[in-house]
Amino acid sequence: MMAHWEVRTLPDGRVYYIDHLNKITTWTDPRIAGPAVPYSRDYEAKYRLFRHNLPRPRSNAGNQLELHVNRKDIMESSFRAVMSVRDPEALKTRLWVVFDGERGLDYGGVSREWFLMLSREIFNPYYGLFEYSTIDNYTLQINPLSGLFNEEHIKYFRFIGRVVAMAIYHGKLLEAFFIRPFYKMLLSKSITLADMESVDREYYQSLKYILDNDPEDLDLYFVVSEEVFGELREHELKPDGQHIQLTQQNKQEYIDLVIKYRFIQRIATQMNAIKQGFQDVLPLESIKMFDEKEVELLISGLGEINVSDWRTYTMYKGGYTPDNPVIQWFWKAVGSLNAEERTRFLQFVTGTSRLPMNGFRELWGSSGPQLFTVEKWGDRTKLPRAHTCFNRLDLPPYENYQELRQKLTQAMEMSEAFEGVD
Incomplete structure (x- = not known):
C-alpha cells in the first residue's frame, strides 16, 4: 500500500x-x-477547474450558432433546430436564440430562458419520454416504454443528450431532477441496492429481505414480472431463468441481475442515445471529476433553500421539541451553511436537491407526503444518520453547538465518500 x-x-x-x-x-x-481524478470537497473549486478545461470549438466551426425556435411549439421547433446542426462543434460556439416573431438581442438572457422553457417540456411526463419515480412526483426517470409514445423516441433522447451537454457547456441550468441512478449511469458508475431504496422502497425491502434471509422457501426463480398497460409480463434475468430457482448460494447474483434489469437493461437504448447526444458536445470523461450528487448540481444548479420554511414544516420525534436546545443548535447549524453546503445537506437527508413547487410542506417520502423529521437517537458518540426514504434525520443529543456542528459536517462528508445512507 x-x-x-x-x-x-x-x-x-x-x-x-x-x-x-x-x-x-x-x-x-x-x-x-x-x-x-482531481478531487475537492468544494464543488465551486471543481466547477472552476471544469470550466477551465472545457474544450474550445474548432476554429472552422464559426463564432456563433443562431437557433430559431417557436414559443408555442418549443419542443418540436427546438428539436429541429438542434438536430439539424450537422457539425456538433457548432453547438459549442456562442448561442444566439431567436424566438419567432420577437425582436431581441441574446446576450445570455434569451438563451437562459430557452433552456428553462425547453427543459420544462422535454422532461414533462406528458410526452412519455420520462416518468415520475415511484417515490414522488418531482424526480424523473427514463420511461422504459417511451417507444410506445413516440416512434422516434431514440432521436429525441439523443436530442436531450445534446441539450443537457449544451446547457453544461454554456453555463445554463435545466429545470430537471432525476433519480440518483440516472446521474450514476451518466458517470458509468455501478448502481447498488442502496440506490434502489430511494426509488422504489417496496422493491428495495423485498430484495433486502432476500439478502438477509435464506430465500429458498420463497419459491422464486430468475424471472421478474412487471405490469404493462394492465398486462403482466415476465422477463428472464438470465437464459432459462424460469427454471433456475433462487437459493442461498445464488441470491447475490439474483439481486445484481434484478438491479441491472431495473435500472440499466430496460432503458439501455434510451440511455445510450442520451450519452451519444451528450458526447456530440462534450466527452463524458469531462464530467467524471464530479460525483453523482455534483452532476445533479451541474445540470440543475444550487436551488434556493428557505431555512425558515424548512423549520416551519418539520416534525420532531423521540422527545425532541422545537424548544429543545439540541434542536435550536441544529437550526443554527443549518442556517450557518452556505448555499452549496445547504444543498448538500438537503441531498443528505432527502436524497435530492429538488423541492416540490410549494416547498417543504409538500415533501414526499416512500409512501406519500412526508414532512422532514428530526428524531432523537443514539448518544453523543454517534454521527447523525439520514433515512432519505422517510425524509428523516436521526440526531443524537449532543452537549453543545460546536459538537453538533462538527458531527453534522462529518456525517455529510461520510455520505459523500460512501455511497448511500442508512
Missing part, C-alpha cells in the same frame, strides 16, 4: 481505503484504480 493510504474493514466485512493526503475515502483499491 502506498505511503499515505490506509486500508480498513467495516464490521460487515467490506474493505475501504483512506487517502490521508487528500482526506478522502473510497471503496476502490488505489493500486488498481484508474487515472486519478
Whole structure:
C-alpha cells in the first residue's frame, strides 16, 4: 500500500481505503484504480477547474450558432433546430436564440430562458419520454416504454443528450431532477441496492429481505414480472431463468441481475442515445471529476433553500421539541451553511436537491407526503444518520453547538465518500 493510504474493514466485512493526503475515502483499491481524478470537497473549486478545461470549438466551426425556435411549439421547433446542426462543434460556439416573431438581442438572457422553457417540456411526463419515480412526483426517470409514445423516441433522447451537454457547456441550468441512478449511469458508475431504496422502497425491502434471509422457501426463480398497460409480463434475468430457482448460494447474483434489469437493461437504448447526444458536445470523461450528487448540481444548479420554511414544516420525534436546545443548535447549524453546503445537506437527508413547487410542506417520502423529521437517537458518540426514504434525520443529543456542528459536517462528508445512507 502506498505511503499515505490506509486500508480498513467495516464490521460487515467490506474493505475501504483512506487517502490521508487528500482526506478522502473510497471503496476502490488505489493500486488498481484508474487515472486519478482531481478531487475537492468544494464543488465551486471543481466547477472552476471544469470550466477551465472545457474544450474550445474548432476554429472552422464559426463564432456563433443562431437557433430559431417557436414559443408555442418549443419542443418540436427546438428539436429541429438542434438536430439539424450537422457539425456538433457548432453547438459549442456562442448561442444566439431567436424566438419567432420577437425582436431581441441574446446576450445570455434569451438563451437562459430557452433552456428553462425547453427543459420544462422535454422532461414533462406528458410526452412519455420520462416518468415520475415511484417515490414522488418531482424526480424523473427514463420511461422504459417511451417507444410506445413516440416512434422516434431514440432521436429525441439523443436530442436531450445534446441539450443537457449544451446547457453544461454554456453555463445554463435545466429545470430537471432525476433519480440518483440516472446521474450514476451518466458517470458509468455501478448502481447498488442502496440506490434502489430511494426509488422504489417496496422493491428495495423485498430484495433486502432476500439478502438477509435464506430465500429458498420463497419459491422464486430468475424471472421478474412487471405490469404493462394492465398486462403482466415476465422477463428472464438470465437464459432459462424460469427454471433456475433462487437459493442461498445464488441470491447475490439474483439481486445484481434484478438491479441491472431495473435500472440499466430496460432503458439501455434510451440511455445510450442520451450519452451519444451528450458526447456530440462534450466527452463524458469531462464530467467524471464530479460525483453523482455534483452532476445533479451541474445540470440543475444550487436551488434556493428557505431555512425558515424548512423549520416551519418539520416534525420532531423521540422527545425532541422545537424548544429543545439540541434542536435550536441544529437550526443554527443549518442556517450557518452556505448555499452549496445547504444543498448538500438537503441531498443528505432527502436524497435530492429538488423541492416540490410549494416547498417543504409538500415533501414526499416512500409512501406519500412526508414532512422532514428530526428524531432523537443514539448518544453523543454517534454521527447523525439520514433515512432519505422517510425524509428523516436521526440526531443524537449532543452537549453543545460546536459538537453538533462538527458531527453534522462529518456525517455529510461520510455520505459523500460512501455511497448511500442508512
